[in-house]
Amino acid sequence: xxxxxxxxxxxxxxxxxxxxxxxxxxxxxxxxxxxxxxxxxxxxxxxxxxxxxxxxxxxxxxxxxxxxxxxxxxxxxxxxxxxxxxxxxxxxxxxxxxxxxxxxxxxxxxxxxxxxxxxxxxxxxxxxxxxxxxxxxxxxxxxxxxxxxxxxxxxxx
Amino acid sequence: xxxxxxxxxxxxxxxxxxxxxxxxxxxxxxxxxxxxxxxxxxxxxxxxxxxxxxxxxxxxxxxxxxxxxxxxxxxxxxxxxxxxxxxxxxxxxxxxxxxxxxxxxxxxxxxxxxxxxxxxxxxxxxxxxxxxxxxxxxxxxxxxxxxxxxxxxxxxxxxxxxxxxxxxxxxxxxxxxxxxxxxxxxxxxxxxxxxxxxxxxxxxxxxxxxxxxxxxxxxxxxxxxxxxxxxxxxxxxxxxxxxxxxxxxxxxxxxxxxxxxxxxxxxxxxxxxxxxxxxxxxxxxxxxxxxxxxxxxxxxxxxxxxxxxxxxxxxxxxxxxxxxxxxxxxxxxxxxxxxxxxxxxxxxxxxxxxxxxxxxxxxxxxxxxxxxxxxxxxxxxxxxxxxxxxxxxxxxxxxxxxxxxxxxxxxxxxxxxxxxxxxxxxxxxxxxxxxxxxxxxxxxxxxxxxxxxxxxxxxxxxxxxxxxxxxxxxxxxxxxxxxxxxxxxxxxxxxxxxxxxxxxxxxxxxxxxxxxxxxxxxxxxxxxxxxxxxxxxxxxxxxxxxxxxxxxxxxxxxxxxxxxxxxxxxxxxxxxxxxxxxxxxxxxxxxxxxxxxxxxxxxxxxxxxxxxxxxxxxxxxxxxxxxxxxxxxxxxxxxxxxxxxxxxxxxxxxxxxxxxxxxxxxxxxxxxxxxxxxxxxxxxxxxxxxxxxxxxxxxxxxxxxxxxxxxxxxxxxxxxxxxxxxxxxxxxxxxxxxxxxxxxxxxxxxxxxxxxxxxxxxxxxxxxxxxxxxxx
Numbered sequence: 020x021x022x023x024x025x026x027x028x029x030x031x032x033x034x035x036x037x038x039x040x041x042x043x044x045x046x047x048x049x050x051x052x053x054x055x056x057x058x059x060x061x062x063x064x065x066x067x068x069x070x071x072x073x074x075x076x077x078x079x080x081x082x083x084x085x086x087x088x089x090x091x092x093x094x095x096x097x098x099x100x101x102x103x104x105x106x107x108x109x110x111x112x113x114x115x116x117x118x119x120x121x122x123x124x125x126x127x128x129x130x131x132x133x134x135x136x137x138x139x140x141x142x143x144x145x146x147x148x149x150x151x152x153x154x155x156x157x158x159x160x161x162x163x164x165x166x167x168x169x170x171x172x173x174x175x176x
Numbered sequence: 177x178x179x180x181x182x183x184x185x186x187x188x189x190x191x192x193x194x195x196x197x198x199x200x201x202x203x204x205x206x207x208x209x210x211x212x213x214x215x216x217x218x219x220x221x222x223x224x225x226x227x228x229x230x231x232x233x234x235x236x237x238x239x240x241x242x243x244x245x246x247x248x249x250x251x252x253x254x255x256x257x258x259x260x261x262x263x264x265x266x267x268x269x270x271x272x273x274x275x276x277x278x279x280x281x282x283x284x285x286x287x288x289x290x291x292x293x294x295x296x297x298x299x300x301x302x303x304x305x306x307x308x309x310x311x312x313x314x315x316x317x318x319x320x321x322x323x324x325x326x327x328x329x330x331x332x333x334x335x336x337x338x339x340x341x342x343x344x345x346x347x348x349x350x351x352x353x354x355x356x357x358x359x360x361x362x363x364x365x366x367x368x369x370x371x372x373x374x375x376x377x378x379x380x381x382x383x384x385x386x387x388x389x390x391x392x393x394x395x396x397x398x399x400x401x402x403x404x405x406x407x408x409x410x411x412x413x414x415x416x417x418x419x420x421x422x423x424x425x426x427x428x429x430x431x432x433x434x435x436x437x438x439x440x441x442x443x444x445x446x447x448x449x450x451x452x453x454x455x456x457x458x459x460x461x462x463x464x465x466x467x468x469x470x471x472x473x474x475x476x477x478x479x480x481x482x483x484x485x486x487x488x489x490x491x492x493x494x495x496x497x498x499x500x501x502x503x504x505x506x507x508x509x510x511x512x513x514x515x516x517x518x519x520x521x522x523x524x525x526x527x528x529x530x531x532x533x534x535x536x537x538x539x540x541x542x543x544x545x546x547x548x549x550x551x552x553x554x555x556x557x558x559x560x561x562x563x564x565x566x567x568x569x570x571x572x573x574x575x576x577x578x579x580x581x582x583x584x585x586x587x588x589x590x591x592x593x594x595x596x597x598x599x600x601x602x603x604x605x606x607x608x609x610x611x612x613x614x615x616x617x618x619x620x621x622x623x624x625x626x627x628x629x630x631x632x633x634x635x636x637x638x639x640x641x642x643x644x645x646x647x648x649x650x651x652x653x654x655x656x657x658x659x660x661x662x663x664x665x666x667x668x669x670x671x672x673x674x675x676x677x678x679x680x681x682x683x684x685x686x687x688x689x690x691x692x693x694x695x696x697x698x699x700x701x702x703x704x705x706x707x708x709x710x711x712x713x714x715x716x717x718x719x720x721x722x723x724x725x726x727x728x729x730x731x732x733x734x735x736x737x738x739x740x741x742x743x744x745x746x747x748x749x750x751x752x753x754x755x756x757x758x759x760x761x762x763x764x765x766x767x768x769x770x771x772x773x774x775x776x777x778x779x780x781x782x783x784x785x786x787x788x789x790x791x792x793x794x795x796x797x798x799x800x801x802x803x804x805x806x807x808x809x810x811x812x813x814x815x816x817x818x819x820x821x822x823x824x825x826x827x828x829x830x831x832x833x834x835x836x837x838x839x840x841x842x843x844x845x846x847x848x849x850x851x852x853x854x855x856x857x858x859x860x861x862x863x864x865x866x867x868x869x870x871x872x873x874x875x876x877x878x879x880x881x882x883x884x885x886x887x888x889x890x891x892x893x894x895x896x897x898x899x900x901x902x903x904x905x906x907x908x909x910x911x912x913x914x915x916x917x918x919x920x921x922x923x924x925x926x927x928x929x930x931x932x933x934x935x936x937x938x939x940x941x942x943x944x945x946x947x948x949x950x951x952x
Contacts, residue, residue, distance in 0.1 A: 037283050054204035055197020057424070059374040060457040064874035067374055095197035108195035112187050115839035118847065119660030120194025121374040121424030127195060149882040153874060155372050155425050156660045157843050158850035159882040160889055 023088040027051060028097030036084055043087050044068045044079035047094060055095035055124045059153070066152035069125035070094045076132040076151075095124035098131065106172035107131055107165075116165035118156035126152055130166050134173050142167070181669040181679055182903050185839035188665045189684060190422070190658055199422040200687075202378035202394045203454045210380065211240055213442055213453040214285035216275040216292045217463060218267035221532040221867025222316070223296035225265050225274060233277055233291040238284030240449065242292065243276045243442045252408045252437045252500075254400060256332070256339065257324040258317060259498035259535070261408070261441035267296070268316055268497035270868045271462030271534050276442045278451055301867040305492035305529040306471050308337045316497065316530040329789050330503050339499035340528035342510040344795035346582055352486025352521030356477025358561050364550045365934040366917075367860040368469040368494060370461050371539055372879050373659075375424020377464050378454035379436045381443035389416045390450070391440065394423055396431040396657050397698030402690045404433050405440055417691040423659035427851070428538030430659070431700045432501035434465045461872040465501055466861060467539025469494035469531075470509065470546040476554050482564050482572040486521040489513050489550065494531040501537035503528050505546075508631040511795055513547025514582040516594050516627035516805050517555070517573040522582045524795070532867045538700060540851065544628045544914045552624035552918025553933060556925065566922075567602060570625050571595060575805075581627075584796040587803070589896070592831035592906065594625060594805035596894040600829040604890040605809040608825070618814040619824075620927025625807045626915035629800030630701030630907060636801075637783035638708040639694035642671075642715040644723070644776040648743070648757035650675060653685040654711060655696035656704040661909050662840035663704035667712045669836060670902055674716035676742030677757075694779070702907035705836055706802060707782055709902030715780030726760040726773030785900070802898070804906045806830035808849075808915045810886075812923040816946070819939030821857055821924070826916075827890035833898035833906035845891045845912040852916020854880045857936050 021036040027047070034050050047053040047070070056079055059067035063078035070079045071093040098105040104112075107130050117123050126149075133140055133148045140148075145166045154162060193199040230242040245264035251257040263274045275292045279285035302308040302316060313336070317323070321334025332339045353359060380392040389411060395401050398418040406413040423430060435455065443451040455464060472491040478484050491509055495502040510526030539545075559566040575581055577589040601623070611619045641653040652671055656663045664684040672679040685693070696708075724738040727745035731738065737748050744754035755764065763773035784801035791797050811825040828845050835841050858878050862870045871877040897904035921932045930945040 037281060041283075048204070053197075054200070057197075057201070057375070058203065058454075059376070059424075060874050062457070062873050062875070065374060065457075099196050104192065104195065108192075111195050112191040115185070115188075115843050117188060117191050117194045118662070118843055119374065119425040120190070120199050120422065121201065123194050124197040146882055153372075153374065153879060153881065155374055155427065155851065155879065156847045158846035158848070158880075158889075159885045160846040161843055163882065163885075 021085050023085055025087050025089060026091045027053065028093055039085060041084045042080055043082040043084045046084045047079060053094050053096050057121050057124055059121060066129065067122050067125040069128045071128055071132055074132065076129045095127060098127060106176050107169040110168035110172055111165045114161050114165035114168050116157060116161040122152060122154045126162060130169050134170055138174055140170060179673055181673045182836055183834065184837065186665060186669050186679060186837055188662060189668050190664055201375055201422050201424050202380065202392050205380060205392055205421065207380060207450045209448065210450040210452055211278050211280060211446065212282040212285045213439065213451050214277050214282065214289040215273045216289050216294065218263065218270050218272045218274050219868065220267060220296050220298060221270045221301045222299040223267050224299065225263060225267065226295040226297050228275055229293040230275060233288040236284065236288035236291060238280035239277060239288045241278045241446050243278065243445045244274065248441065250408050250441065252404055254404060254500055255326045256330045256500040256503060258500060261437040269532050269534050271459065272497065273438050278442060278446055301532045302337070303494060303531050303533060303863055303867060305469065305494040305531055308531050309492055309527055309529045311336065313337055316532065320530065328792060331792065337530040338527050339530055340503035340506050342507040342526040342795055344511050344522050344524035344582060346584065346796060347521035349486050349488055349521045349523040353477045355479065355485045357480040358558065359475060359477040360554060360558050360561055361473065361475040362554060362557065362933055364472045364474065364553065366468045366470040366546045366549055367935060368533055369467050369539065369855060369859050370861060370877060371427040371429030371467060373425030373427055373429055376455045376457055376460045377430060377435050379439040380450050380452040381440045382450035383444050383447045385448045387415060389440065391418045391436065393418060393420060393436050394430055395420055395436065396423065396426045396659060396700060398655065398688055398690050399695055400698050401433050401436055404437065408437060408440065409444060417689065420657055420688045423657050426659040427540040428467065428542065428700065429465055431698060432465055432537040434537065458872040461877065462869050463534060465537035466534050467536055468546055469536050472550050474550040474554050476558055478558055478562060482562055482569045484517055484519050484573045487514060487519045489524045491526040493528050493536065494533060495528045496531055496533040496535040498535040499528055499530065501535055504631050505536065505538060505543045507790065509543030509547040511583050511790060511799060512544055512629060513551055515548045515551035516575050516625045518575055518579045519582060533863065540848065540910045541628070541914045542631055542701065542910065545855065545917065548626050548914055549917050552915055553921055556922040557931060566623055567598060570598060575627065583790065583799055585798060585800060590898045591803045592805040593894050593896045594807065597805060597807040597829040597831055598625060600892045600894065601807040601809045601827045604827040604892065605811065605825065610811055616816060618816060618927040620812050620923040620925065621809065622919045622921065622923030622926055623809045624915040624919040624922060627803055627805050628911050628914055629803045630703060631799065632701045632703065632784060632787065632801060633697055634787040634789060635783060636697040636703065636707065637781055638696050638711040640711040640715040640780040641694050642719050642778045644719055644757060644761040646758045646761050648677065648761065649681040649683065650677065651683050651685065652712060652715065653693055654708055655688045655693035656708040657688055657699035659699065661704065661844065662837065663708060665840060666705050666836045667708060670709050670712050671716050674713055675720065702909035702911065705905050706901050706907045707784060709905060710782035711780040713780065713902045714782060715778045718778035718780065719776050722774065722776045722778060723757060723760045726764050727755050729772040730755055730764045802906055804830060804832060804908055804911050806911055806915065808919045810919045810923045812920065812927060814927050814942060819942035823853060823886040825888040825890065826886040828912055829892040829894060830908055830911055831894040831896050832908035833901050834895050834904040835893050836903065836905055841908060842891050844909055846889055848912025849916055850880045850885055852913040853884055853920065855935060856917040856920040857938065860936055
């Protein structure tokens with residue numbers, strides 16, 4: 020049985036994998052109880068399962084868990100500071116970018132990755148990034164606005 | 177009085193749960209003593225099952241049970257009982273379950289499912305509803321017409337694949353067409369499509385060894401589901417408990433009972449164990465419910481001055497293997513294909529036909545997008561035939577106060593002002609001229625008007641239980657499912673407004689639980705704000721009444737002299753002697769413990785008023801409990817070289833009575849429009865000749881991404897007060913999708929001169945059409 024050791028939201032974890040095709044999303048959700056990461060398609064096309072691995076956004080439903088061995092993973096559970104929401108989370112609420120909420124955690128994570136690397140990301144970069152995510156509720160208008168709002172707030176934070 | 181909450185862009189009350197990932201969906205739930213299920217699907221679209229060999233699968237590690245349909249004699253339904261929870265001796269669509277493995281882990285169930293061997297004897301495959309409806313077509317259900325059904329509303333035709341025919345007969349169509357100066361007739365197609373809510377369907381079910389049934393489900397209709405389970409397993413309704421946590425989008429795809437009876441049947445075979453199944457995305461496409469699937473013909477006649485005199489339509493729905501979830505869609509598509517126009521003479525036949533696809537169910541708009549796709553395009557074509565500007569033709573025929581719809585209902589002023597909607601949309605769209613054709617692009621402008629009146633059970637009701645706490649905060653339990661539409665936020669706004677308290681002091685119960693929640697028909701038909709809202713308002717008004725009553729006992733005065741201001745009750749003119757709400761909430765206790773009055777716990781119930789099922793012979797009757805009108809317009813740009821369509825501007829105006837929350841309603845409209853763009857330009861379930869769906873993930877079944885969003889949205893409202901609704905509101909949720917496809921196709925016609933009548937219109941279709949027109 021394969022065992023992996025990695026950090027999730029800053030906490031060291033060692034996990035036995037049931038088989039060698041186990042995906043990171045399954046480990047997070049089933050073995051670590053981090054159910055904030057959502058599985059919408061299972062093939063990396065909807066973006067709902069996006070987490071950060073060593074700072075890079077990845078679709079955790081396609082990443083083999085064994086490849087996360089030795090990495091640092093950040094999930095939606097690692098975004099708010101206690102009861103203080105992350106500015107991106109606040110921005111999604113203020114922009115009305117949340118409806119059913121299923122795609123939201125992945126969007127928050129991808130937005131964080133983009134703005135961390137590109138604090139002045141222009142609309143072109145934002146749209147390029149949002150292209151990796153599906154939302155069936157909002158029509159994207161409010162999501163685009165939420166990312167713009169996040170950009171401003173992270174700059175001033 | 178100015179409002180503090182109603183009409184304001186209040187932040188969602190469920191928002192923090194959702195942005196932090198704490199909102200719980202069915203897939204997130206683990207319960208004690210839980211097993212996992214994996215389903216073996218038919219893979220063939222129509223066949224007799226010759227044998228199922230489960231021996232090897234049963235011996236695999238972790239496997240508790242392999243369940244097949246052998247010995248299952250259950251048919252489930254709500255109005256037409258035609259579906260087994262698992263295939264028994266025959267499969268009627270390729271996604272049908274034939275065996276289910278139950279194992280300790282999901283992986284073990286998957287591994288074992290691969291070892292189940294099934295052999296089939298193929299039967300003829302029918303996908304086209306017109307072909308399937310023909311006399312002599314192979315029968316998908318030999319027992320059609322003999323199944324248990326509610327005969328007044330489900331009109332099955334024995335010896336055929338037509339399991340439901342809705343007929344509308346208003347006036348004299350032949351005489352109407354004889355009066356027409358211009359008649360136009362056309363054929364249309366709206367393909368089978370997938371809802372694509374981001375959350376896949378899931379359910380957990382346990383048959384306890386004490387004889388109770390517990391279920392967690394991603395479902396918009398927990399009480400219907402409960403009743404279906406009770407009927408399936410002959411268990412008293414009270415011994416069944418259905419819980420629905422947050423729902424990750426529905427759009428109708430979760431409003432009908434679909435995979436839950438199968439999970440329940442499997443759970444019944446392993447009493448004491450909870451069985452969990454979350455569908456893969458592929459299974460959502462092949463084995464939940466799908467939508468639309470219409471082939472139709474429509475004919476409209478008008479006088480020279482544009483007055484509509486008659487309409488006729490013949491509509492066939494490819495409704496898939498089972499009919500219980502689609503017959504009402506067939507009915508609504510029939511009686512509301514007249515759109516927002518008055519026709520003195522109507523003849524409509526709308527047929528639900530068994531075919532070898534997954535069953536069709538509700539899909540946002542519920543028959544309206546299908547029927548009004550035809551009408552929206554017909555009116556555009558007719559305007560040119562008449563030589564009349566389209567808006568003039570619309571205005572000539574709009575339903576408005578005193579006019580009669582196809583069902584024979586007379587429209588009231590409060591039903592809405594579609595003229596004002598058209599004015600606003602015209603103003604928005606005409607504000608910038610449409611660019612002229614250039615080297616690279618063609619440009620077009622399209623316009624459609626719509627009407628939606630939801631189909632519902634005539635006893636459809638919402639109930640709110642309200643409790644006032646000893647600190648004055650208020651708890652409301654109403655079983656409307658929060659699936660993204662924002663009903664919990666709007667209910668909170670309404671309650672805070674009526675009770676005059678800060679919204680933070682209102683708490684909506686989050687999880688719906690049939691054991692604790694008051695009965696609710698179901699969360700469909702855009703009815704939560706309207707129907708649920710009335711229940712909330714009523715419960716709040718009663719709470720105020722009870723607080724005043726308790727106060728009157730303390731103050732020793734008639735209740736008429738007691739005022740309430742949100743914080744306290746007091747006697748008129750004696751505002752300094754205040755009895756706080758908290759002190760009155762459980763009756764009022766004097767210093768010595770003597771208590772007067774009663775705990776403030778109230779119930780508000782609202783049932784739709786005066787709804788009846790359509791008359792079986794004429795199809796007319798009071799089938800609609802409310803109407804909402806709207807108008808949409810689009811400017812599109814077509815790249816000549818590729819046929820690619822960009823939506824430059826999409827303008828919408830609806831009359832929702834009163835806007836409850838401008839942020840959430842804008843989200844509904846923008847979201848509905850973009851979903852509609854998917855239907856217009858992209859989405860179609862593709863079946864192979866073997867009847868198997870080919871596009872079963874988001875790479876192949878493309879839904880709109882941010883690239884497909886219009887460059888500009890105009891979203892406006894006309895607010896014609898509807899005294900029947902809470903704060904004068906009307907339904908508005910499904911509505912923004914209804915007219916999108918005809919609006920876009922009208923714009924494509926404007927750009928290309930080509931009359932598109934089949935959805936979706938993809939770049940290849942446009943290129944082919946452009947080539948044809950050049951050849952002429």
